[in-house]
Amino acid sequence: MESIKIDTEPKIELISDTREVEQIASKLDSMPLVAVDTETEGLDPYKHKVLLFQIGNLEEQFIIDCRKASIEPLRRILEGQKPKVLQNAKFDYKMVKHAFGIDMENMVDTMLIEQVLTSGLSDRRYGLASLSEQYLDVKADKSERQSFINHTGEFNENQLIYARNDLIYTLQVLSHQMKKVSEEGLGHTVKLECLAVGAFGDMEYNGILLDRDKWCSILKEEKVKKDEAREKMDSILSPHSDMDLFGMVSINYDSEEQLKNALAKIGIKVDDTSKLTISRINHPIAQAILDYREHQKVVSSYGEGFLEHINNITGRIHPSFRQIGASSGRTSCTEPNLQNIKADSRFRSCFVAPEGRRLVVADYSGCELRIIAELSDDPVFLGTFRNGGDLHSIVASAIFKTKVSKTENPELRQRAKTINFGLAYGMGSQGLSASLEISEDEARELLDKYFQSYPLVKRYLDKSSDEAIKNRYSTTIGGRKRYYEINDQSDSRTIASIVRQAKNAPIQGTNADMTKLALIWIRNKIKEKKLDACLVNTIHDEIVVECDEKIAEEVGYIVKEYMIKAGEFYLHKVPVDVEYSISGCWEK
DNA sequence: ATCTGTGGCGCG
DNA sequence: AAAGCGCGCCACAGAT
Numbered sequence: 001m002e003s004i005k006i007d008t009e010p011k012i013e014l015i016s017d018t019r020e021v022e023q024i025a026s027k028l029d030s031m032p033l034v035a036v037d038t039e040t041e042g043l044d045p046y047k048h049k050v051l052l053f054q055i056g057n058l059e060e061q062f063i064i065d066c067r068k069a070s071i072e073p074l075r076r077i078l079e080g081q082k083p084k085v086l087q088n089a090k091f092d093y094k095m096v097k098h099a100f101g102i103d104m105e106n107m108v109d110t111m112l113i114e115q116v117l118t119s120g121l122s123d124r125r126y127g128l129a130s131l132s133e134q135y136l137d138v139k140a141d142k143s144e145r146q147s148f149i150n151h152t153g154e155f156n157e158n159q160l161i162y163a164r165n166d167l168i169y170t171l172q173v174l175s176h177q178m179k180k181v182s183e184e185g186l187g188h189t190v191k192l193e194c195l196a197v198g199a200f201g202d203m204e205y206n207g208i209l210l211d212r213d214k215w216c217s218i219l220k221e222e223k224v225k226k227d228e229a230r231e232k233m234d235s236i237l238s239p240h241s242d243m244d245l246f247g248m249v250s251i252n253y254d255s256e257e258q259l260k261n262a263l264a265k266i267g268i269k270v271d272d273t274s275k276l277t278i279s280r281i282n283h284p285i286a287q288a289i290l291d292y293r294e295h296q297k298v299v300s301s302y303g304e305g306f307l308e309h310i311n312n313i314t315g316r317i318h319p320s321f322r323q324i325g326a327s328s329g330r331t332s333c334t335e336p337n338l339q340n341i342k343a344d345s346r347f348r349s350c351f352v353a354p355e356g357r358r359l360v361v362a363d364y365s366g367c368e369l370r371i372i373a374e375l376s377d378d379p380v381f382l383g384t385f386r387n388g389g390d391l392h393s394i395v396a397s398a399i400f401k402t403k404v405s406k407t408e409n410p411e412l413r414q415r416a417k418t419i420n421f422g423l424a425y426g427m428g429s430q431g432l433s434a435s436l437e438i439s440e441d442e443a444r445e446l447l448d449k450y451f452q453s454y455p456l457v458k459r460y461l462d463k464s465s466d467e468a469i470k471n472r473y474s475t476t477i478g479g480r481k482r483y484y485e486i487n488d489q490s491d492s493r494t495i496a497s498i499v500r501q502a503k504n505a506p507i508q509g510t511n512a513d514m515t516k517l518a519l520i521w522i523r524n525k526i527k528e529k530k531l532d533a534c535l536v537n538t539i540h541d542e543i544v545v546e547c548d549e550k551i552a553e554e555v556g557y558i559v560k561e562y563m564i565k566a567g568e569f570y571l572h573k574v575p576v577d578v579e580y581s582i583s584g585c586w587e588k
Numbered sequence: 589a590t591c592t593g594t595g596g597c598g599c600g
Numbered sequence: 601a602a603a604g605c606g607c608g609c610c611a612c613a614g615a616t
Contacts, residue, residue, distance in 0.1 A: 254611055256595060274596065297597065300610050326606050330600085337608045340599035368600090427604040435604090496603070504605040511600090512606095540600045540606085 012160040016068035024055075024062045025073045031057045034077075035167040036084045036104070038092045039148045039159075045098035045205065046313045051148055052155070053096075054163050055084075058171055061164045065155070071100055078104045087111055087128045087170050089194075090323070093201040103198065103527075110170055112193045112323060113177045116186055120327040120473070120483040132169045135176040140169055189480040192516055193323060199519035199535055200321045200331070206546070207316035208338070208351050208536045208586075212307065215350040219302060226295035232288040240265040253292055276434065302347065309336045321538075328505050329480045329512035330540060339539045351537075351586035358552040360533075361588060362559045362580035363542035364514070364567060366391060371507045372424060374477070374571045376460035380453070385574040392416045399449040423450055424461065424507070426500035461503045468502030469495065476509035477570045510570055511541055518543060518566035525558050537586075544586060552582045 015021060028034055036055050042048035053064040053071050064071055071078075078084065079102060086092050089109040096102050111126045118124045132140040144162035151159075181190050233253060240262075251262050256273050263270060266285065270277050278289050309317050317336065325332025333339045341347055353359045364370075369391050373381035380398075384391045396404035396416035404412045418435055427435075433443035451458040468474045473481045482505045484498050519538060522545065526533045533547030533555045543563065547555040560578045567576030581588060 252612085256612080272595080293596080297610075301598075305609090322607095325608090328606060330606060332607050334608065337599085340597090340608065342598065343600095363600095422604050425604040430602090431604060493602080500604060501606090508600090508606060542600080 012164055014063050014065050016065040018070045021069050022073040028077055033083050035171045036086050037166045038095055039163055040095050041150055045094040050095050050099040052163050054167050056167055061167050063160055063163050075102050078102050081106055083108050085170055085174050089197045090201045094205050107197050108194050109197055110173050113190050115324040116189050116193055117180055128169055131173045135173045185479055188478050195520045196516045199523045200323050203535045204318055206534045206536050207314055207318035209316050209354055211350045211352045218346050222295050222298045226299055229288050229292035236285045237262045306336055327482050328508040338537055345587050349585040349587050353546050353584055356549055357546055358549045358582050359586055360545040360556045360559050360580055360582055362563055362578050365577045365579050367511050367541045368507050370574045371510045373574045376457045378454050378456040382573055395420055398453045419450055425504040465499040465502040474502045474505035476506050476513055478513040480509050514567045514570050518563040521562040521566055522559055556580050556582050
């Protein structure tokens with residue numbers, strides 16, 4: 001690895017005059033690729049200022065003191081087609097968007113590229129310091145970053161060196177990465193992820209509005225129900241339990257061990273206290289436990305901690321998205337996680353559009369099954385989607401030899417749904433017998449029937465896992481890879497687990513690809529048509545857009561149109577379908 | 589007092 | 601010991 005000496009270069013000049021910024025704009029025009037970075041007072045775009053704005057290539061770097069000079073002369077470069085490489089681009093995007101009203105476009109993110117290159121591999125670090133060490137053999141010192149927090153006054157030489165080095169390291173890391181990207185055939189995925197940065201930046205920046213009063217009143221109901229369930233548990237268990245000084249039952253029902261002990265005292269022995277195990281107990285305590293659990297979970301998840309995520313400046317909730325949050329390519333969401341809000345419409349409907357605005361909520365229908373149809377070439381799967389039929393019903397009719405539709409024998413349709421999603425991803429007869437509450441023999445029979453009816457699905461899934469084991473990676477239709485750590489020491493359990501992961505990875509990953517492409521295109525369309533609309537959330541196969549009520553119909557059409565286009569960019573054998581609603585709140 | 593792993597469960 | 605994939609968050613338990 002080459003080592004670059006840069007720390008000994010002469011004094012770094014700090015640009016603190018807007019006229020100088022105008023001059024560097026023309027210099028930047030002649031650079032085909034530039035690196036961009038910022039130093040900020042902190043992490044929150046709504047609270048913290050941008051102190052330094054750095055831009056340049058390997059030959060020349062410019063550091064602008066944003067407290068004294070405006071970067072307005074750079075707007076056309078930042079908003080234009082020139083590629084800008086950044087480490088963790090979404091962060092700088094949001095800071096620059098808020099501070100200067102500039103939406104950077106055509107960003108290239110070394111962090112996301114690294115995640116694409118190593119998806120599925122363990123113990124990976126994606127910070128610039130790690131990447132510099134890995135690719136450049138230099139120890140980048142990130143401790144200087146701390147010095148910018150709440151910084152005032154002049155900048156010292158070390159701070160400026162730090163600010164400049166980040167640009168240089170980022171550019172050098174990128175050129176190493178791009179070699180690997182082309183060797184691995186990951187060009188499309190890298191492009192997709194980099195173009196999607198703006199969409200995820202926007203969703204975080206825009207946030208979503210929560211009707212706090214309504215939320216709290218639901219929470220109050222939940223607390224009451226939780227207490228009722230606990231009293232019920234107490235009444236059953238207390239005659240057999242230890243009392244504390246006040247004669248109260250002193251069982252902590254949140255403790256698995258204490259719960260097991262309490263159950264043992266009334267003659268119920270269980271190995272675990274999972275929902276499934278509890279639900280099989282033939283005793284009134286079972287329902288009380290399940291009720292308690294459900295309400296306890298809600299109260300703890302959506303209580304004080306959740307409400308703290310309301311930003312006191314915008315009054316909205318601004319979650320953090322990890323754009324590549326799962327090794328499949330899916331996004332994950334934290335602080336708070338807005339991808340696992342109870343589907344129970346009481347809670348979702350508390351996420352609202354402000355006065356005069358609407359939410360467009362759109363999702364792909366049967367997305368993963370369509371992807372299975374595309375990849376497996378199964379004639380029934382393909383035919384069903386081409387004819388607009390209901391696959392779960394058709395599968396149910398085939399394996400249960402009974403007429404099934406959404407209205408006839410709906411319980412069989414529900415079972416087929418379980419089978420479709422379970423077996424497709426490697427569920428065994430044991431798992432199936434558990435989730436359908438049937439004997440293992442019956443489950444085995446069902447499983448055989450399923451794969452007899454859809455031999456191409458079985459062949460496809462087997463091929464998926466065979467190839468994954470052979471290649472040590474899976475690929476999606478878009479070419480995204482998920483790598484597996486397999487070696488000669490891998491035991492059979494590890495291999496079995498990888499076999500199941502590999503059956504799922506191309507399907508879940510292709511879904512992620514198409515949703516991300518849809519986000520890119522929808523955002524572009526909104527900007528192009530200057531619509532009063534913004535992305536506010538995405539949940540794997542669903543996209544939520546907030547807009548002025550007067551254009552809600554138009555936005556609905558656009559969202560649907562581009563989701564379908566994005567889907568059909570990857571799927572050619574099956575039509576893609578999107579359902580959407582326009583409402584004052586988040587509901588399907 | 590703070591960290592880590594685990595069981596349990598919400599969503600797709 | 602555990603066998604369908606992918607996540608994040610809560611409380612607990614045990615450790616530091």
